[in-house]
Amino acid sequence: MASDDLIQKLKTALGPQGVLTGKDAEEKAQGGWSNLGVPAAVLRPANTDEVSKALKLAHAAGESIVPWGGKTGLVEGGEADGHIALSLDRMNKIEEIDATGGTMTVGAGCVLQAICEAADEKGLFFPLDLGSRGSATIGGNISTNAGGNRVIRYGMTRDMVLGLEAVLADGTVMNSMNRLIKNNAGYDLKHMFIGSEGTLGIVTRAVLRLRPKPVSQDTGFVAVESFEALPKFLRHMERALGGALSAFEVMWEDFYKLVTSEPAKGRPVVAHGHPYYVLVESMGGAREADAARFEAAMMDALE
Ligand SMILES: Cc1cc2nc3c(=O)[nH]c(=O)nc-3n(C[C@H](O)[C@H](O)[C@H](O)COP(=O)(O)OP(=O)(O)OC[C@H]3O[C@@H](n4cnc5c(N)ncnc54)[C@H](O)[C@@H]3O)c2cc1C
Structure with missing residues (x-):
């Protein structure tokens, strides 16, 4: 349990807005x-320096701190009952978009959807896409190495992060804000923090890799009759689309039924009664040619 003395010191360090x-x-x-749970306090630092001060004070008092992003995690990694939580919600700025270098520098509390929209406005694309995009933060995405539905083409969050800043438990700031894709200099310490759920430090800022914005988006929804046919269908689409395949999401019959029957709002796009369903998406750079290629690939698969 955090002591009153520690909470008072944190209030002095972070100011009245910084401690709930x-x-x-x-x-x-x-x-x-x-x-x-019910935390003893929630810290809301405004910048990396304040995160560092807070962790230094908690470390000296032997108290642990639990980082919070958008709180969309489903495995209670942010449980902080009786302890101190630290929300990144005030550190939500998009600091810079480098359209030439294809990078975006952001605060860890920046919401995923805001990042995607900011990239889109510049004619660029940040491919991470999850159902929780409107609340999840990039710090949470990094700390959980989130996947989403475009992993097949763009990889996990790990593959979209070029650089990182994190604060260790004793308040030390680790700066590894690399902006290059091709960088083989020394240890790549950012990977220690990606997917570590806040156990090794608090992610405070990141440099993200942006891609060119796709011009075309073609989607199909297919019922598949056997498990063995699924990988064959996947390989066929990969080959036929020449690298443009961007999603291949398999659904089992019971899941599909659940999300397309009352009281769910969704309705079946393909009739119930098949063992597997697949959502296929392709993204490319030439609208008409891509649509024709997608249709031909789907027709070939049916034969
Ligand atoms: C509708 C829905 C759909 C989802 N779809 C997917 C999906 O497709 N793929 C997927 O992988 N997940 C998915 N999730 C789970 C969740 O959205 C992700 O894990 C997301 O990355 C969590 O981000 P967050 O900001 O909400 O983090 P939180 O829930 O706030 O935190 C998650 C964990 O990361 C730690 N953490 C948070 N911020 C930081 C930080 N700055 N530094 C260090 N540690 C930190 C927390 O302590 C906690 O352990 C989904 C969740 C929902 C509700």
């Missing part, structure tokens, strides 16, 4: 997708 206690802390723990 009592009912305010309890309320801040609500609205997530898993039970986060």
Whole structure:
């Protein structure tokens, strides 16, 4: 349990906006997708320096701190009952978009959807896409190495992060804000933090890799009769689309039924009664030619 003395020191270091206690802390723990408990306090630092100060104080007092992003995690990684949570919600700035270099520098509290929209406005593309895009933060995506539905083409979050800044438990700031794709100099320490759920430090900033914005998007939804046919269908689409395949999401019959029957709002696009269903997506650079190629690939697969 965090002591009153520590909370007081944190209030002095972070200012009145920077520390929530009592009912305010309890309320801040609500609205997530898993039970986060009732924290003794929720810290809301405004920048990396304040994160460092907070961790230094907590470290000296032997108290642990649990980082919070958008609280969309489904495995209670942010559970902070009786402890101190640290929300990155004030560190949500898009600092820079380098359209020539194809990078975006962001605060860890930046919401995924805001990142995707900002890239789109510049004619660029950040390919990470999850159902929780409107609330999940890039710091949370990095800390969980989130996947989403375009992994097959663009990889996991790990493959979209060029550089990282993180604060260690004792307050030390680790700066590894690399902006290059081709960089083989020394240890690549960012990978220690990606997917480590805040156990090794708090991610505070990141440099993201942007891609050219696709011009075309073609989608298909297919019922498949056997498990053995699924990998064959996947390999066929990969070959036929020449690298343009961007999603291949397999659904089992019981899941498909659940999300397309009352009380769910979705309705079946293909009739129930098949063992597997696949959502296929292709993205490319030539609208008409891509549509024709996608249709031909789907027709070939049916034969
Ligand atoms: C509708 C829905 C769809 C989803 N779809 C997917 C999906 O397709 N693929 C997928 O992988 N996940 C998915 N998720 C799970 C979740 O959205 C992801 O794990 C997401 O990356 C979590 O981001 P967050 O900002 O909400 O993190 P939180 O839930 O706030 O935190 C998650 C974990 O990361 C830690 N953490 C958060 N921020 C930081 C930081 N700055 N530094 C260090 N540690 C930190 C927390 O302590 C916690 O352990 C989905 C969730 C929902 C609700």
